[in-house]
Amino acid sequence: MADSGIHKTGWTNWSGNQIAPDAQFLQPRSEEDLRETLTQGEGPVRLVGAGHSFTPIVATSGTVINLDHMGGVVCADPQTNTATIRAGTRLKDLSPELEQHGLAFKNLGDINVQSFAGATATATHGTGETFGCLSSEITGVRIMKADGSILEGTLDTNPDLIRAAQVSLGALGVLLEATIRLCPSYNLHRRTSVEPIETILQAAPERWSTHRNFEFYYIPFSGLGLNISHDETDTPETERPPSDDEAAMAAIKSMRDKFKWSSFLRRRLLSAGFKNTRPESTIGPSWQLLATTRETLFNEMEYHLPVETGLDAFRDVIKYIERHQRKVYFPIEIRKTAGDDGWLSPFQGAPRISVAVHAPADEDHLWFFEAAEPIFRAAGGRPHWGKLHSLEAEDLSGLYPDFARFTALRRDLDPEGRFMTPALARTWGES
Ligand SMILES: Cc1cc2nc3c(=O)[nH]c(=O)nc-3n(C[C@H](O)[C@H](O)[C@H](O)COP(=O)(O)OP(=O)(O)OC[C@H]3O[C@@H](n4cnc5c(N)ncnc54)[C@H](O)[C@@H]3O)c2cc1C
Structure with a gap:
């Protein structure tokens, strides 16, 4: 396998309530490394950002991949108040980088150590009557699918993909880049x-x-x-x-x-x-x-x-x-x-x-x-998708009108269940 950066065994989340003692933990440095790890590493494969979720949405007996070495802003446009960012970047690193372009997140949660991909995968939010959660600002995505191929879309070209990818629990593929709406720094x-x-x-x-x-x-x-x-x-x-x-x-x-x-x-x-x-x-x-x-x-x-x-x-x-x-x-x-x-x-x-x-x-x-x-x-x-709860597919499908559309797209993008752990199978109602 290519040099995939830090390689160790075992993973645990921030609070210590989720552990994966046998998982391989890898930090690829390039898309090529990532593709190789994704397609050839021990499954199930799960992505991790800062490990700040309390729910079992990362832990796996297979491979945990973290994108800390693939971060940064791809481009930022103060005219349109948008930027394209590498999705593994931590929010605390994005804010000062965006500020150099005169841009800022419209809102943030209590902390900013999360990765952008991890935060949006669970609909991380702050507070403010006129501000949506962070995910709602995503207008374009670049995703690596389970088979290593790339899927791209924007609100204009593929609105269904964006509406699904905004809050995905990492079930659709690896979010590599996202285009997001921002505002002038304030x-x-x-x-x-x-x-x-x-x-x-x-x-x-x-x-x-x-x-x-x-x-x-x-x-x-x-x-x-x-x-x-x-x-x-x-x-x-x-x-x-x-x-x-x-x-x-x-x-x-x-x-x-x-x-x-x-x-x-x-x-x-x-x-x-x-x-x-x-x-x-x-x-x-x-x-x-x-x-x-x-x-x-x-x-x-x-x-x-x-x-x-x-x-x-x-x-x-x-x-x-x-x-x-x-x-x-x-x-x-x-x-x-x-x-x-x-x-x-x-x-x-x-x-x-x-x-x-x-x-x-x-x-x-x-x-x-x-x-x-x-x-x-x-x-x-x-x-909250990242915070403790006891709900499974039967309950969740009653709470989300688009639940079945999401699970159909998930099956389409990851037919072999490469990203599927037993805990996530209960969430999606899959065997
Ligand atoms: C101290 C603390 C304070 C918090 N404050 C808030 C708050 O104010 N508001 C709020 O809403 N939440 C809050 N949370 C919850 C937290 O924001 C979410 O759980 C968030 O998902 C954590 O981000 P992360 O980078 O750690 O993601 P992780 O927990 O590492 O991962 C979350 C999900 O994202 C997926 N994922 C990660 N990277 C990728 C990728 N590149 N591609 C595809 N999928 C990926 C993972 O597989 C997983 O399913 C807090 C949590 C803690 C511990």
């Missing part, structure tokens, strides 16, 4: 503040419509939430204060450890500790403020809910936790994303409110997520 004014959660819930619809980006977190057992908003600005940049997220997490955990026997005491102490938190106000380049870093390892479930039911489902989750689950301490995150028309986009058809629950990676999470999931499902939720 600065943001980031503001944070702590308020009673009921105040935030009442104001949330208005805050989503007045701020460019708005989200909030609930600190369990505190009655308090954290508002985070971002708005475009031309005023001079300010220095960003060092993040105190990790210190806050440590304090919230310590309250859980010491006072989980008394919700009353825990609420009083958390509320006293957080209600006078100083608001943050920072101005800087969009990509530096939208994304942050996460040091504490966790596992996560996130459901994307219809706007009509999203906030009530969130209330039900809080009610459930505070009555029955005193172990929970990780903040719950609530965001909003615009609708799109990707075949497997959870935002297909209409905007959605996303509610995310977390548990530390070194503690069991099943007891919590298994209780939250029925609340999300009853509210009409679709799960």
